[in-house]
Amino acid sequence: MADSEVIAGLDIGTDRIRVLVAEYDIRGKLVVSGWGESRSEGMRKGIVVNIEAAREAVLKAVEAAEHEAGRTVTELWTALGGASVDSLNSRGVVAVSGKNREIGEADVERVLDAARAVVIPMDRDILHVLPQEYIIDDQGGVRNPMDMIGVRLEAEVHIVTASVSAIKNIEKAIERADYKLGDVALGSLASARALLNDDEKEMGVLVIDIGASSTDFILVHGGAPRVTGSVPVGGAQASSDLSIVLNTSLDSAERIKCESGCCWDALADAEEPVIIPGVGGRPPVPVPVTELCRILQPRMEEIFRIVRKKIEKTSGNAGISAGVVLTGGGALLPGVADVASGVFNQSVRIGNPRSSVEWPEACRDSRWSTAAGLILLGDAVKSGGNNGENTAFTEESVNPLKGLMKWLGEFF
Ligand SMILES: Nc1ncnc2c1ncn2[C@@H]1O[C@H](COP(=O)(O)OP(=O)(O)OP(=O)(O)O)[C@@H](O)[C@H]1O
Ligand SMILES: [Mg+2]
The missing domain is CATH 3.30.420.40 (ATPase, nucleotide binding domain)
Known part of the structure; x- marks a missing residue:
């Protein structure tokens, strides 16, 4: 199996760094094959303050997981939380453009673009734009507006922003450890994915x-x-x-x-x-x-x-x-x-991480929720957004800092 089919979730906490490595078995089922943990170094309040120390701690945890999985990890999905992230709710409005007023992908893209057009300080960037609901001609509560007929399309979204330097420093620590930063998710969002029905x-x-x-x-x-x-x-x-x-x-x-x-x-x-x-x-x-x-x-x-x-x-x-x-x-x-x-x-x-996936015995408690959620988000992306459950983010909630992935489907 190519290493690109390995999903690795890295939760860099202030106390501990936790890594889970997962892959697909021959039937396409997600299997967690390795885990690693190290005492966190070079972090303060969820932010990297010493890149070299953080690099070493990340390396230690990832290597332990790689060793157990018998796989080489290239890309790490990671989470961000604490004071470096912030959020707000926003709303966008557009006129539906199609000839017969049928809402298409382009309309949804435009309305989400409109919703994300908020003033954000120079040192922050948007991590996620999470659609809450769409409103078509004042009719609210629409989850998926595609193919519906209307004149006016509105979107209510939850925007998560992150400090650019916080992300860059995590990226630097990861790259110095010779891995690639896959993408960054809000930590609590990853945890929610691992926990909630x-x-x-x-x-x-x-x-x-x-x-x-x-x-x-x-x-x-x-x-x-x-x-x-x-x-x-x-x-x-x-x-x-x-x-x-x-x-x-x-x-x-x-x-x-x-x-x-x-x-x-x-x-x-x-x-x-x-x-x-x-x-x-x-x-x-x-x-x-x-x-x-x-x-x-x-x-x-x-x-x-x-x-x-x-x-x-x-x-x-x-x-x-x-x-x-x-x-x-x-x-x-x-x-x-x-x-x-x-x-x-x-x-x-x-x-504790949900039992839809068999987590290693040592990783079934609440300390592993974020890393588990990262694996599930990674899975949702790799499997095109549906692995038998409601899935990750919409395409528009792709982290624009990286722009590497297309997270399809709905988040929840
Ligand atoms: N058995 C336990 N009983 C009580 N508290 C515990 C236990 N195990 C861990 N903790 C506490 O949990 C905290 C660490 O939690 P966790 O590993 O989720 O933090 P982290 O992700 O490294 O930190 P942060 O999210 O703030 O960056 C510590 O304060 C520790 O004392
Ligand atoms: Mg944590």
Whole structure:
């Protein structure tokens, strides 16, 4: 099999770099054949700040995945999130051009062009233009306007922009590691693809990816992304809180949080104490898990409150009747779903990559959602947009920074 038929998804996080490699078996079924992980270096808040260090960390993770897959990867699909991305909703209007007023491809292209014609700062570029709905002669809610008859065609879209330098620096780190940047997707969009089913997307669902340095979110409603954004707080701040209050090193605090942490009192084992190593020759101190809850809960609650506030500002809370899905490493903290449920007043589940593809045993938890989503997006592109499920982006949502791919079909 040619290496060009290999799909590799690279999730460059602030804490970890994760890579999944997939290929097609003889029946054309997508099979994940390798995975790799490395401790992230040269990144701060989702942005490359040291290209050489990032190159090495990327290389380590990709080589591990290549080794397991027995394949050479040439191109890496990657994700971007955190403060380097921004978004807005926009609308475009055109007159239908065809003789008999039948809407054709050219009309759809023109209306999306009109919708994307917004003023964007010089240092940013458009990452995605995601159609939400089309309106034909004031008749809204149209998903696919092709071949319909009308005079006036409008499109409502969600535009995602990214810092040009953030992308260029990722590209540089990848190229120095001797790979090619395939394309860049919004991280939460990739995660959503790996996590959500059609009913959730239709009814309205909020996906929250709790990373180390940032918490990214995407609200999907009526089958399309409505709000996307990011909060510059994540699991690292929770660990830092523990380290300050318990007077222990950051490394110990991080380990204690991951091994014994809990942020919901009712789930904490009141009997079993956690041993906190002392710093500077101080003796270790036993602390009850309920004490960890007391420190971690307010931080997680704060993260969710900020997300809620940001969403309310844009769309109100009405659009998430299918509840909230938590993902990313921070979703592994016991009790986090209870905290989120209290803040959003919604049912909350932890999102692990969907089982439509068999993920390696080690990659079935919420930390792998973004990398898994990148593989699914790559698959949607390679298989022309439909592999038995609703698919990736429209052609117009191609990342214009690269312009390499044609993502056909509808995103959701
Ligand atoms: N078992 C666990 N319990 C609690 N927290 C955990 C656990 N495992 C990982 N985490 C936390 O998840 C966070 C890392 O999540 P993730 O790997 O998704 O981040 P990242 O993608 O590298 O970072 P970012 O998305 O912010 O760039 C860390 O703060 C870590 O402490
Ligand atoms: Mg992440």
